[in-house]
Amino acid sequence: MLKHVTPDTFRTDRGSDAAVISELERTGTPPEAITEQRLPTTVPTRLRRVPKELGQIVLVLQGGGALGAYQVGAYQALHEAGVEPDWVIGTSIGAINASLIAGNALENRLERLREFWSRMQHSPWVEMLGAWPLMGPLATNLTTITHGIPAFFRPNPLAFLGLHVPLGSEAAGYYDTSPLARTLSELVDFDRINGRQTRLTMGAANVRTSEMRYFDSRDMDLDIRHVMASGALPPAFPAVRIDGGLYWDGGILSNTPVEAVFDDDPRKNSVIFAVHIWNPQGPEPDTIWQVMSRQKDIQYSSRAVSHIARQKQIHRLRHVITELVRRLPEKEQKTEAVRELAAYGCLTRMHVVRLLAPPFEGDDHTKDIDFSPRGIRRRWETGYADTSRVLELAPWLGDFDPVEGFILHEARPGVMMTAG
Known part of the structure; x- marks a missing residue:
């Protein structure tokens, strides 16, 4: 059982301030609108809550094993800060973590996640091999x-008989994921999820149409199949059939599902914690091994910056539309044509x-299958430390441009760094 984490270290190798400012400028934010605050150097013991007047709390989780x-x-x-999400959105492992959060009572969530x-x-014998500097990572990954x-x-033995052996649409994968279905059935209460x-x-990605589909408990009842579909990464894991459609891991289309919040109808005031576990920035690789690692980071970071830039621009336009309508004479505001246009604001x-999430020394293209106790522990501890420091700073408090409806806080x- 994983214990309560109390980290005492803080990674500092996630890119320079100049690189971060460059990223924020790509979202359309002018340099003068980017502010900087220093984060605490130690993990705080008292954390601030998010004021209710700022709206719903949304937790968005990428995929990444x-x-x-x-x-x-x-x-x-x-x-621990009393900041519980009203809405959890996830893809792949993010969907699994999200189901464990939404599918359990507040007091049981951490226990079920652990x-x-x-x-x-x-197993412990594999962890023992991890003590060998060269053999450890290789042994755990193998x-x-x-x-x-x-x-x-x-492993699915039939999958290793040949690439052209017919396995069936719902079994065509190198591995059988039925153990995950049993695990989820023991740890996730879908009645609670469907109680909304x-x-x-x-x-998840529709195999036939290549379209992204979001399974949403607000609109439908969910079960284990929906979690399994979101994590069915080909060719390792087989597709999952739901209501006649066949689905793969949503990460192959969009591994940054924050778009679900921006496209929601109706939109609400929100504080969105977007937890990204693939690094969009990285050094130039000079070996094939490094190329494989960097390619994976780029692929699964899913153009997060460009997504955010687009949404920031669109949301500002919505605010501008509303402001322009307000400036019209009252008589004009009541016309059908203006009311129709105002609906876009x-x-x-x-x-x-x-x-x-930061990179760690020794990370390579196999980091997403590093299920060693040490690997899990250090990532868990770092996520805890990073988020605790952000909660202590509470960057969402303060005065912001009233026309700016999208405020980005980059830890x-x-x-x-705050752009808005």
Whole structure:
């Protein structure tokens, strides 16, 4: 069982201030509108809550296998600060973590998350191999590939008979994920999810149409299939059929499901904690091994900056539309044509707090299958520390441009950059 984390270290290798400012400028924010605050250097013991008047709390979780342990540390910090999400959105491992949060009572959530991630860990004998500097990572990764993880997935023998052997649409994968279905059935209460106390949304890719679909507890009853579909990453895991449609992991289309919040109808004032576990910035690789790692980071960070830039621009236009309508004579405002145009505007304000998991020394393209106890523990602890510092600073408090409906808070080593 994973214990309560109390980290005493803080990673500082997530990019320079100049690189962060460059990213924020790409969202359309002028340099003079970017502010900087220093983050606490130690993990605070007293954390601030998010004022209710700022709107709903949304937790958005990327996909990324073992990297998802960082998300659980982030949630633990929120939980201990009394900041519980009204809405949890996830893809792949993010959907699994999201279902464990939404599918349990407040007092049981951390216990269930710890239980799940304890089951994901390799056995002690594999951890013993981790003591060898060169053999450790290789041994743990080979164990995952050849034996699977008992509570998650196991090899599908038929898949290794040949690439052209017919397996069936719902079995065409190198691994069988029925162990995950059993694990989720023990740890997630879908009656609670379908009671709609905490909204849950999970993204999956339609195999036939290549379209993203978000399964949303607000609009439909959810079950294990929806979680499994969101995490069915091909060719490792087989597709999942739901209502006649076949679905794969949503991360192959969009691994940053924050778009679900911006496209929601009706939109609401929100504080959105977007927990990103793939680093969009990185060094130029000069070996094939490094190329494989950097390619994966780029692929699964899912153009997060460009997504945010687009949403920031669109949301500002919504505010501008509302302001322009207000400036019209009252008689004009009441005409059908103006009312129709006014419907495109809104005055909702969204604070997006972007938490970015750091790289660790020795990370490579296999980091998302590093289910070693040490790997899980250090990512969990770092997520907890990073989020605790952000909560202490509370960057969403303050005065902001009234026309700016999208305020981006970017947490980086030692600093919080705010664009808005």
